[in-house]
Amino acid sequence: MFSERKLELLGFVVAALIVAALPLVTRSNYLLSIGVFIGLYSMVAIGLGLLMGYAGQVSLGHAAFYGLGAYGSAILTLHYGWNAWLAIVVAAFATALVAYLIGMPTLKLHGHYLAMATLGFGIIVRILFNEGGNLTGGPSGLPAIADLNIGSFVFDNDLRIYCLVWPLVLLQVVLSRNLLRSRLGRALRAIHDSEIAARSCAINTGRHKLMVFVLSAIYASVAGSLYAHWVNFVNPHPFGFVFSIELVVMVVVGGGATLWGPVIGAAALTVIDQLLVQLGHVFAPAKDMDVVLFGVIVVLVLLFLPQGLARGLRRKGVARDGA
Amino acid sequence: MQTSELLQYLVTGVTVGSVYALVALGFTIIYNATGIINFAQGEFVVLGGLVFYSLYVVANVPLVLALVVAVLIVAAIGLLMERLAIRPLIRSPVIVLIIITVATSVLLRGAAKLVWGPESLAVPTFSGDKSIFIGGAALQLQYLWVLGLTALAVFGVRLFFDHTLVGKAMQACAINPDAARLAGISVSRMVQGSFALSAALSGLAGVVISPITFASYDGGTILALKGFCGAIIGGLGNGLGAVVGGLFIGVLEKLGIGLAPEGYAGLQDAFAFIVLLLVLFLRPGGLFGTERAEGV
Amino acid sequence: MAHDSRPLLGVQRIRKVFGGLVAVDNVSFDVHPGVILGLIGPNGAGKTTLFNVITGLYAATSGAAMLEGRPLLGLTQDTIACLGVARTFQNLQIFPSMSVLDNVLTGSHRHGYSGLVPTVLRLPSVRAEERRLRAQAREALEFVGLADRAAVPAASLPPGQQRLVEIARALAGQPRLLLLDEPAAGLTTRETEVLGELIQRIADTGLTTVVIEHDMSLVMEVCATVAVLDQGKLLAVDTPTAIQANPQVIAAYLGEEGQA
Numbered sequence: 001m002f003s004e005r006k007l008e009l010l011g012f013v014v015a016a017l018i019v020a021a022l023p024l025v026t027r028s029n030y031l032l033s034i035g036v037f038i039g040l041y042s043m044v045a046i047g048l049g050l051l052m053g054y055a056g057q058v059s060l061g062h063a064a065f066y067g068l069g070a071y072g073s074a075i076l077t078l079h080y081g082w083n084a085w086l087a088i089v090v091a092a093f094a095t096a097l098v099a100y101l102i103g104m105p106t107l108k109l110h111g112h113y114l115a116m117a118t119l120g121f122g123i124i125v126r127i128l129f130n131e132g133g134n135l136t137g138g139p140s141g142l143p144a145i146a147d148l149n150i151g152s153f154v155f156d157n158d159l160r161i162y163c164l165v166w167p168l169v170l171l172q173v174v175l176s177r178n179l180l181r182s183r184l185g186r187a188l189r190a191i192h193d194s195e196i197a198a199r200s201c202a203i204n205t206g207r208h209k210l211m212v213f214v215l216s217a218i219y220a221s222v223a224g225s226l227y228a229h230w231v232n233f234v235n236p237h238p239f240g241f242v243f244s245i246e247l248v249v250m251v252v253v254g255g256g257a258t259l260w261g262p263v264i265g266a267a268a269l270t271v272i273d274q275l276l277v278q279l280g281h282v283f284a285p286a287k288d289m290d291v292v293l294f295g296v297i298v299v300l301v302l303l304f305l306p307q308g309l310a311r312g313l314r315r316k317g318v319a320r321d322g323a
Numbered sequence: 324m325q326t327s328e329l330l331q332y333l334v335t336g337v338t339v340g341s342v343y344a345l346v347a348l349g350f351t352i353i354y355n356a357t358g359i360i361n362f363a364q365g366e367f368v369v370l371g372g373l374v375f376y377s378l379y380v381v382a383n384v385p386l387v388l389a390l391v392v393a394v395l396i397v398a399a400i401g402l403l404m405e406r407l408a409i410r411p412l413i414r415s416p417v418i419v420l421i422i423i424t425v426a427t428s429v430l431l432r433g434a435a436k437l438v439w440g441p442e443s444l445a446v447p448t449f450s451g452d453k454s455i456f457i458g459g460a461a462l463q464l465q466y467l468w469v470l471g472l473t474a475l476a477v478f479g480v481r482l483f484f485d486h487t488l489v490g491k492a493m494q495a496c497a498i499n500p501d502a503a504r505l506a507g508i509s510v511s512r513m514v515q516g517s518f519a520l521s522a523a524l525s526g527l528a529g530v531v532i533s534p535i536t537f538a539s540y541d542g543g544t545i546l547a548l549k550g551f552c553g554a555i556i557g558g559l560g561n562g563l564g565a566v567v568g569g570l571f572i573g574v575l576e577k578l579g580i581g582l583a584p585e586g587y588a589g590l591q592d593a594f595a596f597i598v599l600l601l602v603l604f605l606r607p608g609g610l611f612g613t614e615r616a617e618g619v
Numbered sequence: 620m621a622h623d624s625r626p627l628l629g630v631q632r633i634r635k636v637f638g639g640l641v642a643v644d645n646v647s648f649d650v651h652p653g654v655i656l657g658l659i660g661p662n663g664a665g666k667t668t669l670f671n672v673i674t675g676l677y678a679a680t681s682g683a684a685m686l687e688g689r690p691l692l693g694l695t696q697d698t699i700a701c702l703g704v705a706r707t708f709q710n711l712q713i714f715p716s717m718s719v720l721d722n723v724l725t726g727s728h729r730h731g732y733s734g735l736v737p738t739v740l741r742l743p744s745v746r747a748e749e750r751r752l753r754a755q756a757r758e759a760l761e762f763v764g765l766a767d768r769a770a771v772p773a774a775s776l777p778p779g780q781q782r783l784v785e786i787a788r789a790l791a792g793q794p795r796l797l798l799l800d801e802p803a804a805g806l807t808t809r810e811t812e813v814l815g816e817l818i819q820r821i822a823d824t825g826l827t828t829v830v831i832e833h834d835m836s837l838v839m840e841v842c843a844t845v846a847v848l849d850q851g852k853l854l855a856v857d858t859p860t861a862i863q864a865n866p867q868v869i870a871a872y873l874g875e876e877g878q879a
Contacts, residue, residue, distance in 0.1 A: 052418060056416065056417075056418050057418065058418050058421050058422060058425075060362075060425065102600070105600075105603045105604045106603055109603070110417065111417035111418055111421060112360040112417065112421060113603060115360075115362070115421050115425075116360065116548070116551050116555075116599070117599065117600060117603055119362075119544070119548060120548050120552075120595075120596035120599050120600065121596065121600070123544070123545065123548065123592060123593070123596060124592075124593045124596050124597065127592055127593045128593070175739040175740070176739075178738060178739050178740070178741040179735075179738055179739050182733070182738045182741075182745065182749065183724070183728060183731040183733065183738070183748070183749070183752060184733070184735065184738050185738075186717070186721055186724055186725045186728075187725065187728055189714065189716060189717055189721070190714050190717070190725045192716070193714035193715055193716050193717065194712050194713075194714060196676065196696075196708075196712060197708065197712035197713070197714065198714075198725070199676075199695070199696035199697045199700065200674065200696060200700050200705070200706050200708075200712070201700060201725050201726050201728050201729075201788065201792065202697050202698075202700035202701040202728050202729035202792065203697055203700075203725070203728050204695075204697045204698075205697070211735055215735065241544055245425065245429055248422060248425065249426075252422060285437065288433075288436060288437060288441075289433070289437070290433075291429055291430075291432065291433035291436070292429075292430055292433030292434055292437065293433075294426075294429060294433075295426050295427065295428075295429035295430025295431075295432075295433055296430060298422065298423070298425075298426035298429075299407075299408055299423065299426050299427065299430065302412060302415075302419060302422065302423050302426070303408075303411055303412070
């Protein structure tokens with residue numbers, strides 16, 4: 001029998017090998033760019049997974065945090081000439097502050113409130129991107145965002161970005177694992193299991209939920225910044241309600257309360273999406289069916305794998321004892 | 324701003340506010356019966372408009388018949404949603420219930436896009452394009468339809484809850500489901516009823532507003548949000564509060580546009596949400612309600 | 620009763636009204652350091668409500684609760700727990716998705732300080748803290764006799780042992796005041812005996828404890844002081860022997876219910 005720890009290590013090694021394999025077997029920019037998208041979505045979904053799977057809250061506006069990261073980087077580098085890496089960090093801090101302000105009042109209330117507030121927030125942010133005049137470039141957006149670079153090494157193609165994004169995803173998984181195996185992680189799981197008992201253990205439930213919400217916003221912001229520096233261009237289109245919902249679907253499908261669930265969900269959805277686009281070339285209505293299909297997938301997952309979301313997938317991982 | 328202008332914003336505000344009020348009332352009815360916030364509420368409005376378009380414009384069904392049938396069809400969709408998506412999961416954690424209604428809304432929206440296409444569909448007004456003038460403000464006849472039918476619906480709901488056996492039973496379920504069950508009331512029937520009624524109200528809103536806003540598959544999310552704002556402002560769970568809250572949002576929104584500097588009209592949708600966030604910050608129990616104890 | 624020390628817990632004219640129902644009616648009593656106090660009374664007497672008020676789950680209608688002279692009422696549940704008031708629940712409230720050890724570790728939450736950033740980076744300070752908390756938790760598990768079940772999912776234990784997990788979780792926080800809400804509810808006779816012996820050992824450590832219990836023999840055996848509630852009112856606070864002889868108590872409680 002493998003111990004929990006060895007299984008975890010094994011899972012990590014397998015994932016790392018898969019990630020490393022893609023650029024070795026293909027140099028197709030199409031496939032690599034799909035790989036980058038999966039990586040970026042994974043970065044957002046991992047944070048959202050913590051929020052949904054452990055804090056028991058759902059955000060319907062995470063696309064907005066992704067967008068804030070993207071626009072933050074774009075604006076700071078284009079309009080103010082900042083160093084791109086610094087812009088990423090500052091945009092993440094600013095996004096964290098925004099998330100804190102939204103989460104603070106709503107997370108004290110029932111689960112519906114954060115969902116509705118983030119939904120409204122997402123729409124406001126999208127409107128602001130659209131109406132932001134010269135600052136955001138309006139509906140046509142901001143072009144010519146610089147590539148990232150380290151010294152003379154420029155991340156100017158899909159392969160290089162792939163090699164930047166995926167180590168970050170793997171790092172995120174390690175950080176999540178550290179969090180969940182800690183006092184704070186136990187507090188989150190306790191909140192998930194019984195809020196009353198958690199409070200009786202001196203756990204401030206509101207503050208812990210807020211912490212995860214802010215963390216998930218930071219993850220989304222960094223992913224958004226990387227996106228902006230990768231495609232060198234932002235407009236309001238990708239940061240709307242539909243993307244927020246797709247992120248939720250990724251987490252639901254993969255299972256929020258697991259280390260790799262959000263990554264698997266991100267991969268599954270991106271691939272389905274691409275298949276539909278390809279199918280759309282042959283059978284035109286197919287490309288309009290993605291939304292319906294995602295709706296159906298979520299309903300089916302919830303109906304037939306409700307534990308996948310609520311708590312069940314973690315059950316296998318319960319018997320752990322580090323000593 | 325001149326008085327006539329102010330009056331104009333008020334009239335328009337109350338009219339769109341009527342739609343928000345019906346949506347808010349729809350939220351409240353389902354919330355009271357189940358504790359669920361139905362994120363697909365806006366889709367009921369959209370479907371009301373689209374179905375009405377098909378009947379009234381495409382199939383040339385007489386006005387009143389088209390209106391009634393459209394409302395009934397949306398009510399049936401509400402029933403179906405309850406049966407297929409909500410009932411199997413009714414005992415799940417809040418987060419699952421939120422996601423299932425979000426998924427349903429996405430599904431309905433996607434289906435609407437496939438059936439009716441992505442364009443906005445024009446629906447003629449019910450009784451011509453004439454307007455009457457009151458104190459310098461133009462009042463289109465369609466506005467009167469909206470206001471009249473909304474008032475009728477709200478009044479009808481009130482009568483239903485206060486004076487019919489089924490209505491009282493639904494209220495009993497909302498107050499204490501266990502006691503209601505002991506009294507021989509079928510709680511699951513009442514939950515079903517709440518979805519049908521709630522969908523019907525939103526469907527009606529969609530029908531009456533369609534000549535003003537056109538019918539389009541993707542308007543639901545924003546309508547749902549504004550309706551929810553209304554419900555929160557009125558104190559979630561309070562039917563009358565929801566109606567007032569909805570009207571309040573409508574008026575505030577139109578006045579906001581009127582007062583906003585040139586070029587910022589695009590921000591009108593942002594307005595309601597800023598109000599929502601403010602209310603959540605300052606008075607989470609609503610402007611009229613008392614704060615609810617939570618979590619125990 | 621003669622106690623020179625300041626009370627650890629002072630319950631002062633606490634009143635809790637639900638709608639029109641007076642659940643707790645002007646109840647006052649003191650719990651002195653190191654004392655184990657039994658809180659008894661018929662069902663619906665307001666015992667659990669009183670616990671819920673003291674721990675911040677319910678807001679009191681009026682009155683005060685003082686922990687070493689510091690007012691508790693008005694504070695949130697987690698703040699009160701943070702001050703060292705630990706409790707168990709009448710209907711078990713373990714964390715079902717977690718192992719026994721993780722359940723107990725959660726009880727020592729208030730003894731950890733690491734923030735988010737050090738935690739995700741697993742800095743040496745975090746590891747040291749984790750080791751310290753684990754030692755505390757293992758000690759608590761050993762104390763209740765569950766050391767060999769540490770790695771087992773808590774939900775898979777029989778109810779009697781789940782109760783012990785809950786007590787260990789409360790003890791792991793090294794509280795100043797322990798509130799046990801009907802710890803013997805649903806236990807077999809054998810399990811109740813083990814529990815009685817455990818409560819005795821808790822008393823021997825000098826931990827101030829209030830225990831709500833229906834099992835009179837258990838109460839009479841382990842408690843130094845007994846307080847009787849009836850219909851929200853405090854009938855008497857006295858030694859077990861005096862309580863058993865108190866005609867008011869016999870009339871209101873023992874006579875009526877005749878519990879053993």
